[in-house]
Amino acid sequence: MRARLWIALAGVAGVVLIGFVAVPTLRGSLTYYREPHEIAGHAQGDHQVRLGGRVVPGSLEQRGSGVQFVLTDGRARVTVRSSTEPPGTFREGQDAVVQGTYDGTLFTAAQVIVKHSNVYRAKSGS
Amino acid sequence: MREQLTSRVTAAAATAVPAAAYLATVAPTDAVQGNAQRLMYLHVPAVLVAYAAFVLTSGACLRLLRGDRRWEPVALAAVEVGVVALAIGIVTGSLWGRLVWGVWWSWDPRLTSTAVLFVCYLALTVAVHLRGGYRRWIAAASLLGLLIVPVVHFSVVWWRSLHQAPTLLSPGAHPIDPRMGVALLASVVAGALLGLLLVRRRALVLQARREPTTHPVRAEADLGSLESHADGPVRLP
Numbered sequence: 353m354r355a356r357l358w359i360a361l362a363g364v365a366g367v368v369l370i371g372f373v374a375v376p377t378l379r380g381s382l383t384y385y386r387e388p389h390e391i392a393g394h395a396q397g398d399h400q401v402r403l404g405g406r407v408v409p410g411s412l413e414q415r416g417s418g419v420q421f422v423l424t425d426g427r428a429r430v431t432v433r434s435s436t437e438p439p440g441t442f443r444e445g446q447d448a449v450v451q452g453t454y455d456g457t458l459f460t461a462a463q464v465i466v467k468h469s470n471v472y473r474a475k476s477g478s
Numbered sequence: 479m480r481e482q483l484t485s486r487v488t489a490a491a492a493t494a495v496p497a498a499a500y501l502a503t504v505a506p507t508d509a510v511q512g513n514a515q516r517l518m519y520l521h522v523p524a525v526l527v528a529y530a531a532f533v534l535t536s537g538a539c540l541r542l543l544r545g546d547r548r549w550e551p552v553a554l555a556a557v558e559v560g561v562v563a564l565a566i567g568i569v570t571g572s573l574w575g576r577l578v579w580g581v582w583w584s585w586d587p588r589l590t591s592t593a594v595l596f597v598c599y600l601a602l603t604v605a606v607h608l609r610g611g612y613r614r615w616i617a618a619a620s621l622l623g624l625l626i627v628p629v630v631h632f633s634v635v636w637w638r639s640l641h642q643a644p645t646l647l648s649p650g651a652h653p654i655d656p657r658m659g660v661a662l663l664a665s666v667v668a669g670a671l672l673g674l675l676l677v678r679r680r681a682l683v684l685q686a687r688r689e690p691t692t693h694p695v696r697a698e699a700d701l702g703s704l705e706s707h708a709d710g711p712v713r714l715p
Binding site for chain 2: 359360363366370383385387404438439441443446449463467468469470471472473474475476
């Protein structure tokens with residue numbers, strides 16, 4: 353009986369611990385990224401922000417060792433600058449999620465992640 | 479599982495696995511992702527097998543809670559196969575993410591909820607082994623754990639995520655090249671058959687350890703399979 357009580361207590365403690373770890377993580381995850389219309393024109397200070405949207409076709413340009421491009425959600429646009437080369441799968445017209453800071457006019461990305469769609473098409477010729 | 483059915487499932491798996499491997503190889507290369515997309519033929523079956531295994535262990539736990547101890551080996555075998563399958567799904571997904579997203583991991587809703595699912599069932603598996611069998615609370619917790627599965631599946635629909643939305647289980651037309659779709663379906667079938675065989679084999683081993691003396695003839699036959707498996711000190715009451 354005593355052993356069972358201890359196991360039950362350990363179980364409850366475990367669940368509470370998992371809750372403490374998981375809930376804040378999940379809460380952060382529920383809004384995994386902001387969209388351009390939510391932050392465009394609003395400086396975010398020193399906060400690290402994730403921003404997701406479509407890379408506007410024709411907006412991608414090389415800037416030294418990095419790139420600059422525009423992200424849109426169809427309602428607003430945010431100009432993003434990254435000092436590093438984005439992943440090889442990065443394309444105009446595709447989705448991307450960037451993480452960094454926003455001063456109200458320029459988003460300085462520390463990380464550029466490619467978000468691919470659930471559409472799978474054959475490479476032409478194969 | 480009856481012997482005849484078992485041999486049929488074995489034969490089906492022996493056909494389906496090479497067939498799926500062949501179809502996954504000859505399927506066209508993805509226009510956007512290149513060959514990295516072929517990881518889908520491992521990642522998707524692994525995760526779906528894990529879901530199915532957790533459903534199976536929940537069914538067996540329901541029987542256990544009603545006092546039917548015969549389902550204990552199946553409950554444990556299924557959750558073990560599920561945890562291993564989910565681990566394979568996470569590792570292949572991580573590699574796929576690195577190749578296409580550019581990152582190994584990100585705490586988006588799909589990945590976070592999958593991590594929670596994995597940790598919960600891993601903890602339950604460890605609990606069963608530590609306690610030498612299913613206790614009522616472990617069986618009850620296994621049933622509760624199943625509630626996480628729909629959260630994982632719909633996370634990409636309910637919340638903004640990095641992970642893409644479902645393809646096979648998407649509403650409406652499947653946005654996938656038919657040859658890729660066939661290869662994916664074949665790999666899911668192959669994975670399901672393989673998972674079923676693994677659960678059965680493992681359940682037999684666990685059962686043999688549980689009752690080594692009640693059936694002398696069978697116990698002797700099972701001893702051989704015990705030795706050939708020799709996978710850890712598992713004792714069920």
